[in-house]
Amino acid sequence: MKKLSARRRHPLAAVVVLLLALAATGGLYTAFAPADQAQADETAQSLAIDEGKRLFSVGCASCHGTGGQGSSDGPSLVGVGAAAVDFQVGTGRMPLQQQGAQAPKKKVIYSQAEIDQLAAYVASLGAGPAKPTKNQTDPSGADIAKGGELFRTNCAQCHNFTGEGGALTHGKYAPNLRDTSPKHIYEAMLTGPQNMPSFPDTTMPEKNKKDIIAYLHAVNSSESTTPGGLKLGGLGPVAEGLFAWIFGLGALIAVAAWVAARTAKAKRS
Structure with a gap:
């Protein structure tokens, strides 16, 4: 008993007890931790x-190559990330129907589960932007006024100040954003599809992206009103040109007819 008591008072006794406790804790954690869940998640991701x-x-290798390395008909997908796949396939732009100046939005042919699988595969080819979460794209509580300022500064040159879209050069165009979901707007800003520049979080923070989404939702929702009457920009991307063509050209024709009539009258005199 004296020997046991002496061992308990030994300076290293506390260290030994602590090590034994840590070993026991580690063993219990290994035995009861949700390793099966982690393994199941890894297996699901692999599948x-x-x-x-x-x-x-x-559906994609004929243009982008069997390993996503790209070809003469399509760019490399290494490093584009899951967000780019979710946007391009989720809006029907991919698979491409035919080569052209720009991939148009069309009917989606894949289910969301299949889009997620395609995104998982492309993401495995190289690190890139991940799909945004619902919280990242939810415009609730965002600053609409700030979003309008950001949109007019960075986006209105192509998309029109209310997101109605507009023509670009060589058959390209900025699409109408009226029916675009918040998720796809966020992904477009994140990845910069086709002619659009990208706005990563280092350039445009997540909060600013949500502000822009809130602004577009406010100006394009069915509840938005125009107290001054029908807005010119709301007629479509060529509304201003149509206005100038009808009234501007009409005025020039009227002036030309008046000048011709005056000239003819002067000659008869």
Whole structure:
């Protein structure tokens, strides 16, 4: 008993007890921790990548290459990230129907589950922007006025000040944003599809993106009103040109007719 008591009072006794406690804790954690859940998640991700690779080889590899490395018909997808895939495929722009100046928005042919699988496969080819969460794209509580300022500064040159879209050069155009979901607007800003510049979080923070989404929702919702009457920009991307063509050219024709009539009258005199 004296020997046992002496051992308990030994300076290293506390260290030994602590090590034994840590070892026991580690063993219990290993035995009861949700390792099965982590393994299940890893397995599900692996299956999603495999299924995405199969879908990619059928619908995308003919243009982007069997490994997403790109070809003469399509760019490399290495490093574009899951967000780019979710935007392009989720809006029907991909797979491309035919080569042209720009990929138009059209009917989506993949389910969201299949889009997620394609995104998982492309994301596995190289690091890139991930799909935004619902919280990132929710405009609730965002600053609409700030969003309008940011949109007019960075986007209105192409998309019109209310997001109605507009023509660009060589057959390209900025699409109408009226029916675009907040998620796809966020992904477009994040990845910069086609002619659009990208606005990563280092350039435009997440809060500013939400402000822009809130602004577009405010000006394009069915509840928005125009107290001054029908807005010119709301007629479409060529409204101003149509106005100038009808009234401007009409005025020039009227002036030309008046000048011709006066000239003829002067000659008869």
